[in-house]
Amino acid sequence: MLKIEDLHVNIGEKEVLKGINLHIAEGETFILFGPNGSGKTTLLMTLMGFGNYTITGGRILFKGHDITYAPIHERARLGLGMSFQRPPTIHGLKTRHLVEMCALHGKNGTVPVDELAERVNFTNFLERDINAGFSGGEIKRSELLQLMAQSPDLVLFDEPESGVDLENMVLIGKTARKLLDGFVVPHPEKSMKELKSGRKTSGLIITHTGYILDYINADRGQVMYNGHLCCEARPRDILEHVGKYGYQECVRCLTK
Ligand SMILES: Nc1ncnc2c1ncn2[C@@H]1O[C@H](COP(=O)(O)OP(=O)(O)OP(=O)(O)O)[C@@H](O)[C@H]1O
Numbered sequence: 001m002l003k004i005e006d007l008h009v010n011i012g013e014k015e016v017l018k019g020i021n022l023h024i025a026e027g028e029t030f031i032l033f034g035p036n037g038s039g040k041t042t043l044l045m046t047l048m049g050f051g052n053y054t055i056t057g058g059r060i061l062f063k064g065h066d067i068t069y070a071p072i073h074e075r076a077r078l079g080l081g082m083s084f085q086r087p088p089t090i091h092g093l094k095t096r097h098l099v100e101m102c103a104l105h106g107k108n109g110t111v112p113v114d115e116l117a118e119r120v121n122f123t124n125f126l127e128r129d130i131n132a133g134f135s136g137g138e139i140k141r142s143e144l145l146q147l148m149a150q151s152p153d154l155v156l157f158d159e160p161e162s163g164v165d166l167e168n169m170v171l172i173g174k175t176a177r178k179l180l181d182g183f184v185v186p187h188p189e190k191s192m193k194e195l196k197s198g199r200k201t202s203g204l205i206i207t208h209t210g211y212i213l214d215y216i217n218a219d220r221g222q223v224m225y226n227g228h229l230c231c232e233a234r235p236r237d238i239l240e241h242v243g244k245y246g247y248q249e250c251v252r253c254l255t256k
Contacts, residue, residue, distance in 0.1 A: 001026045001154055001202045002047075007058035009039075009046050016042045018227035019058070024154070029180055029203035029216055031235040034224030035247045040206045041085060043224070044156045047204075048082045049075050062154065076105045081152030083143035085159045085206075090130040095122075095142060098130050099149045106150030116148050120175055136163020137172070144175045155179055157205040160212050173215025176203075180216055210239040225250040 002024040009017035016039045024030045034040050046053040047060060049072040059068040067075050081102075090098075096113055103111040117123045120141045131139055140160060147155060160172055180203045205212060212218075213235055221235035223242070230250050231238060241249070 001028070001063060002204070003061040005059050005061070007046070007060065008056045009042055010054045010056050011042065011052060015056070016227055017046065020229055022222075022229060024202050024204060026202060027200055028219045029205065031213070031218045031221035031238070032204065032206045032224055033208070033221060033238055033242060038224045039227045040224045041158055044082060044158050044204065044206065047156060048072060048080060073105060076150065079107065079153030080156070081106070081147050081150045081154070082156040083140070083147055083158060083160065085162060087131055087139060087143060089132050091132060093130050094127055095130050096126040099126070099145055102146040102149040106152060111149045113149070117145055119148070120145050121171065137165055137168035140164055140168065140172050144172060144179070147179055148175070153200060154202045154204065157203065159206050159208065161207060161209050169211055173212055176212065177215045210235070213239070223247065223250050
């Protein structure tokens with residue numbers, strides 16, 4: 001689904017990503033950990049194609065297409081979608097219109113906006129300007145609604161838990177799971193492995209707290225440290241390890 005080869009990215013003069021290699025298979029969910037400022041958001045913003053991020057080397061392949069220099073709308077049309085850590089407020093544009101635009105740029109074309117909004121308890125926000133005065137949890141629910149409308153094949157989530165209370169976390173976690181798992185529900189005659197093999201949506205999720213791991217089936221994880229990826233392991237193991245020893249331990253892996 002996604003293949004990143006030796007990706008180097010600058011913001012201005014500063015090299016932030018220093019040779020990233022990553023492969024995410026169809027239906028796989030990958031978790032990205034790492035200390036503040038290590039380059040996690042930069043990776044997601046670069047994958048989505050935002051302009052401040054200058055690619056100085058390497059390439060990005062999505063579903064076999066080289067999208068290294070493709071514009072954002074082309075990436076979205078191919079099936080790349082993103083939920084932002086701090087999306088901007090947009091005055092003069094209603095949330096409903098943005099959701100409709102997301103559907104147009106995705107593979108759905110049109111979607112029943114009200115029905116989707118109900119699923120994330122967002123009906124009363126559709127006529128409000130985008131993110132204007134929204135709380136942390138409301139912003140995340142709005143982001144999820146946009147993703148549901150777009151229905152991407154690879155979902156990039158930048159810190160789905162940030163600014164979210166425990167009650168909203170349940171809704172956000174369950175909705176994220178539905179986005180990723182599609183129609184995977186337990187079946188008396190099929191193993192989870194068989195059901196998961198029919199799953200198509202992939203995920204790349206940044207988390208500091210790991211709360212999202214209570215809701216989704218995460219396959220693999222890695223730590224971003226100072227613009228390098230290191231320490232590939234099961235996400236829960238990484239979380240436990242970082243909790244015990246801190247990110248400083250990652251320096252040892254990098255210098256080996
Ligand atoms: N627009 C910008 N101009 C200058 N430097 C930037 C800009 N955006 C990001 N940076 C720098 O790039 C580095 C990586 O930032 P990035 O947001 O990718 O880190 P992160 O790992 O996502 O951090 P966090 O966990 O705090 O969200 C940081 O040193 C940051 O200050």
